[in-house]
Amino acid sequence: MGKPKQYIEPVKNLILVVLFFTTMLLLYFFWGNPVLNSFKISDLIGDEAVEVPSYQSVTQPGRIVVHLGGGSYTVLEEEDFNAWQKYIELLQGLNPAEVLSVEEITAEQFDKIMEFRSIVYRFYYDLPQEAFLKRYSIKDIHGIDQIGEFSNFGFSSGSPESLFIYDGSKNKYYRIVSAKAHEEMDKLLSLVESSSNANYRRIGDLTGTANRTVIPIFLSTNMSELKCFPEFEDLNTIAVKEFAQTFFGESLDFVRQIHGSKGTHIYMYGYGEKVLTISASGKVEYKNKETSQSSQQSYFEALDTALQFVAAHGGWQTEEGMEMSPYVRFAKAVENNKQKGYRIIFGMRLRPESLYLESSHSVMVEVIHGQVTQYLRDMVYVEEPEYLKQEGTAKREAFSVINMIAHNYTYIASVLSESGYDFSGLEGEALFDAVSDLVVFVKAGYVKPEYAENKENVLFPAWIVNTGSTLIYFDLYSAEPLGHTDLWEE
Helix, strand or coil: CCHHHHHHHHHHHHHHHHHHHHHHHHHHHHHHCCCCCCCCHHHHHCCCCCCCCCHHHHCCCCEEEEEEECCEEEEECCCHHHHHHHHHHHHHCCCHHHEEEEEEECHHHHHHHCCCCEEEEEEEEEEEHHHHHHHCCCCCCCCHHHCCEEEEEEEECCCCCEEEEEECCCCEEEEEEECCCCHHHHHHHHHHHCCCCCCEEEHHHHHCCCCCCEEECCCEECCCCEECEECCCCCCCHHHHHHHHHHHHHHHHHCEEEECCCCCEEEEECCCCEEEEECCCCCEEEEECCCCCCCCCCHHHHHHHHHHHHHHCCCCCCCCCCCCEEEEEEEEEEEECCEEEEEEEEEEEECCEEEEECCECCEEEEEECCEEEEEEECCEECCHHHHHHHHHCCCEECCCHHHHHHHHHHHHHHHHHCCCCCCCCCCHHHHHHHHHCCCCEEEEEEEECCCCCCCCCEEEEEEEEECCCEEEEEECCCCCEEEEEECCCC
16 A cells, blocks of 8 residues: 555655746746737737727828819718719629720820819829729720829719829829710719809819819808817826737736836837837837738738727727717828838818828828738817707808918928928029929818827818828918928828
């Protein structure tokens, strides 16, 4: 009966060894890499459903311009007549067997055909052709691969069997010629023509220059100043801690936390591989320097990654205030350490006016090789009753757009000079012509200036002037400058 005792000590030793290695393994997971799986959305949100906007909802033309004939134009809003969806459905319905050709045309030919009743869907960024066709389930058409990227789409009653495409990356125009006319687009033009429309004219027709950008001749609106609030007013709250945990997981206690002298909160993992900075004003900046183990993504795959990342890290709506609609404002291809990706800037709409921030963006996401490497979040909210109060106020006439440019062309030139434009030797009418020719669009919206003395956060009704690289803001009623934002500033 005493013989089995000789095995007790070896078994004890074996158990101790197993416990030792189990303890070391647990220490590694808890201390060694606490943010290893922080990007897995399921780990962060558990069973909670989060709203992730679809790629269709955020991919909308920056402007839909309709030529009614005789130099008279109007501009459609996103939801008007379901115009963009109708064009998508037309592309999806194209029968490759009925497409006669895909051919390049000149800029002069494009301009001439658009003198007829026509519609142009303008994007202010480039959509990669192959990824666009695949994502929208558009059939492969022989010859379409000569088009690198889609920037503008169009239709003209002067050539109803054709669809027109502009490739901004190559500065080339193309047309897809079908065997039969696209009657549904002609019907859309007739519907717009029979409706009440705001009157727009080309800048060039008003100034004698070559600029074909259309601007409103007259705008009467009850847009007024709106009090707004930063998403994070107090950084010492549970909500801020929970927000930070979405980046670092439950192991936030093992992440270095630094409180800056100006109220800034900084969360840092390792030697700066991942850094989350929340300023006293509520602006969020996240940078991730870790090497991606993911694969290269197409534009729409990168867009999906960005949409899901924002949904898991703060969401697409603020917890308070009225609901806003996100959309892609600009996007461009970027590269870092020979790895490629996209930087995507999202705008937010307030039924239907867009919100702009001086020297900032509501949301910006950079996706490199399938990994989010940079995330900017500067969300503000407006109380819905505050917004709705405008509807009961008297309308006012906005400052004339062309006069606004005439009053401020030297200011616009000075802003653009800081971005590398050279206006040396130009003054007076020559400088005005050079500046007005750079205007890509002008639209009304709300702007939050970055005034140091402005203790209360206020959104101002404004004219938004886009020059391609810079957004410049002017008071909607007085045309006084309200600041600017460089689109691709690091």
